[in-house]
Structure formats: C-alpha cells, structure tokens
Amino acid sequence: MDIREIIFKIQHDHVTVIQEEVPVQFDNRQQTPLGFRWRDRHYEVLKPILVSNKPGGHPCYLVLTDGGVFNLTMVRDQEAAVFCKSRWVLKYRVNDDSAGDGSGLSKGQGKTAFQLREGGGRLVPLPLMNIVHFHGHLCPELAVGYRAGLIAQNELGLTRDNARSFFILAENMSSAIDALQCMTGCTVGNQSFYAYDLGKHVYYFGRFDSDPEPRETLRVALINPVVDIGPARDIEKKIVAGQATVSEADEYHRAIDKAVAEILDIPDESLFARSKVYLRPPRLNDGLEYDKCSGCGEVVAARKAVPGGNGLLCRVCVAKVL
Ligand SMILES: [Zn+2]
Ligand SMILES: [Zn+2]
Structure with a gap:
C-alpha cells in the first residue's frame, strides 16, 4: 500500500477498530515507536508513515509494521499535564485487502478516521513534520515548498547527502523556501540557495559545475491557485492584530488545513508545470x-x-557619509 492508498482507506473507513491498550517500545531520541505487543504477538515498526501534530495534543503515529499499518496513539491520564502517566492505545489497523484481514474484528464505524483528523490534528507525512518543527x-506555502522539493528528490536525486553539488533558485521569499532548504540541505548560508522575491512559486534546481556555460536546469512552477486561502486571509490580519474572534480563528485554521490537505493530495501535474531551461550555475564566493x-x-x-x-568603509x- 502506498501512502495515498493508506490515506484513502482511512478517509473511507477501510479500517479495523481495535482501541486496546498495548505496551510500546519507544525511542525517545528519535521520538518514534520501535514496536509493540498486541494479542501475544510482537509487531516491529518498519517505518513511521505519518505523525499528527496537534500542539499539546496526543502524539499519534501511523506506523508500517511487519504485520500491517496501525494507528498508535499516546493518551495522557490528565489532558493538560505533560508529566503524568500516559499509555499507548492501538486505535485501529488499516485493512490490507491483498493480504486478507484475518483479525475477525468488527469493521470501524467511521469514527476513528474522523477523530484522527478532527481531534488529533491533521495528518502530516513524517519528513514534513521535521520541516514544520x-x-x-x-x-500552504510550506506544503508547496515540500512538494517542489519532492520533485527535485525524485527527478534529480537531490538529497541532503549530495546537496553540495546542487543549487536552488527561488522566485519568492515565502515559507516555501524554508521547506526547500530544510529538506534539500541547499541553504542560503552555504551559498547554494538563492531567493529573489518576485512573488512566484517558481523554483530552479541545477547542478554546480566548474564550466561556466549554461546548463540544463529543472524549472518547477506552481500553476494551481490552491495555495490561496481566499477570504480567510483577512482573518489572518485580525489574528495578528489580536482582534479575531474564536470562530474567526477556527475558520482561518480550517481554511489553512483545507489548503494544506489539497496541496499534499494533488498530483504533481495538477500542481506544477515542469520544464528544462538553461542557466549558468552561480559562482561561489571565495x-x-x-x-x-x-x-x-x-x-x-x-x-x-x-x-x-x-582605509575601508x-x-x-x-x-551615512553620502
Ligand atoms: Zn509558514
Ligand atoms: Zn561602518
């Protein structure tokens, strides 16, 4: 199951509700569950797929294990207290049609997946969580930057490990460039990220070269206005000024959630136009x-x-002198 399929299943209730407390091995340094024991079997976490990020809420993990995909949520005895007894609840398992579901448990009633979104914060891919931190x-802009970064990763193999050989040029100075710098390792500080604020989500990804001649560079341009949260933008000004009502703030956050969810779900072709252009690689300062x-x-x-x-000024x- 790929991630889209898993999310589709959660949204459409293809899950088996479990709601049982389970012992969990947790890696505090990495902040990820390593495995858990359920019904006399040990499940090893192969990788965390998603983490929900509601501030002050329950950490909630969607994990791929050697026995399927599960939702594992930490529940604290006292909601408000950080240092109080907490326990892990195995909330549900995502049904795997290909393997058949031999658990014999009752099917979910649509509540679990809904709660995960409404009460547990939005679903966020793990690499994006690091960027959010x-x-x-x-x-929405952060999500756009993340999606553009994924294209660079897939098409050019640009990762933090080989960032030294790449440069990125951005035509905006929005949250998106934080996402790109964080996920690619090309940063303003190491002279491999250049941002010019033309107000456009247009990004160029190229390789450094000692040859000063122009060379092929990948251009990625946002063509979908999904990044715009419309009238909710006016509420943002009120929030900043401390004048928004609770319901306005709710409306604003719903608009943000909706835009982010759309940006994360839309296929690449509907979000970006991609082309090849010829650019001279930037020269590093000595x-x-x-x-x-x-x-x-x-x-x-x-x-x-x-x-x-x-001497020098x-x-x-x-x-000041002039
Ligand atoms: Zn932002
Ligand atoms: Zn001076």
Whole structure:
C-alpha cells in the first residue's frame, strides 16, 4: 500500500477498530515507536508513515509494521499535564485487502478516521513534520515548498547527502523556501540557495559545475491557485492584530488545513508545470577576509567594504557619509 492508498482507506473507513491498550517500545531520541505487543504477538515498526501534530495534543503515529499499518496513539491520564502517566492505545489497523484481514474484528464505524483528523490534528507525512518543527507551523506555502522539493528528490536525486553539488533558485521569499532548504540541505548560508522575491512559486534546481556555460536546469512552477486561502486571509490580519474572534480563528485554521490537505493530495501535474531551461550555475564566493570599518569600527567582510575614510568603509557608513 502506498501512502495515498493508506490515506484513502482511512478517509473511507477501510479500517479495523481495535482501541486496546498495548505496551510500546519507544525511542525517545528519535521520538518514534520501535514496536509493540498486541494479542501475544510482537509487531516491529518498519517505518513511521505519518505523525499528527496537534500542539499539546496526543502524539499519534501511523506506523508500517511487519504485520500491517496501525494507528498508535499516546493518551495522557490528565489532558493538560505533560508529566503524568500516559499509555499507548492501538486505535485501529488499516485493512490490507491483498493480504486478507484475518483479525475477525468488527469493521470501524467511521469514527476513528474522523477523530484522527478532527481531534488529533491533521495528518502530516513524517519528513514534513521535521520541516514544520524547523519553520514553526504548517502553512500552504510550506506544503508547496515540500512538494517542489519532492520533485527535485525524485527527478534529480537531490538529497541532503549530495546537496553540495546542487543549487536552488527561488522566485519568492515565502515559507516555501524554508521547506526547500530544510529538506534539500541547499541553504542560503552555504551559498547554494538563492531567493529573489518576485512573488512566484517558481523554483530552479541545477547542478554546480566548474564550466561556466549554461546548463540544463529543472524549472518547477506552481500553476494551481490552491495555495490561496481566499477570504480567510483577512482573518489572518485580525489574528495578528489580536482582534479575531474564536470562530474567526477556527475558520482561518480550517481554511489553512483545507489548503494544506489539497496541496499534499494533488498530483504533481495538477500542481506544477515542469520544464528544462538553461542557466549558468552561480559562482561561489571565495573565502571571507575581514577588516575593520574605519567609520564604525565594526568588522566587515573585505569584499563588501569600499575604500574611504582612513582605509575601508562598510556600506552602512558609506550611506551615512553620502
Ligand atoms: Zn509558514
Ligand atoms: Zn561602518
């Protein structure tokens, strides 16, 4: 079962409700369950598929095990207290039609999958969770950046391990560029990420080359307005100003959830136009040499300073002088 199939099944109630407390081996460092024991059998977690991320809510994992896909949720005895007794509940198993479901358990009544979305926060692929932690929240732009990054991973094999040989150019400075930097390892700091704010979700992925001639670069452009949350954007201003009502804030979060869910579900072709263009790879700056500005006495990269004063001036001092 691939991830789309699993989500489809959860949304359409192809699950077997279990709702039993189970002992779980949990890796605190990685924050993932390693395995659990259920009905006299040990299930080894092969990989976590999804984590739901409701702040302050119950950690909820969808895990692929050697015995199928399960929802494993941590329940705390006292809702509000972080340091209180907690237990793991095996909520349901996603039915695997190909293997046949020999559990003999009653089919779910549609509640479990619904609760997972409504009460347990939205469903988020695990790699996106790491990006959310880095960025601070989940928003439509972050999801767009994540989807664009997946294309670069699939088409060019761009991963954090080989980021050194790639560069990315973005035509916006939105949350999307945090997603791309986080998942590819191409960052502004290591001079492999360049952002120009033209307000467009257009991204170029290319390889560095000592040859200065233009070379083939993958261009990915958002063509679907799904990133726009429409009238809910006005509520955002109210939230920032501290003037939104609870129901307005709810409406806003529902709009965000809906846009994010759509962006994560839409096939690549409906989201992006892809093409090949020829670009000259950017040239890396040589090692940094520093000097002291003769105006303010502060340290400045020599290549960014200009002659003036009693030696070199930083641009800020130049602006003051002029
Ligand atoms: Zn954001
Ligand atoms: Zn200065």
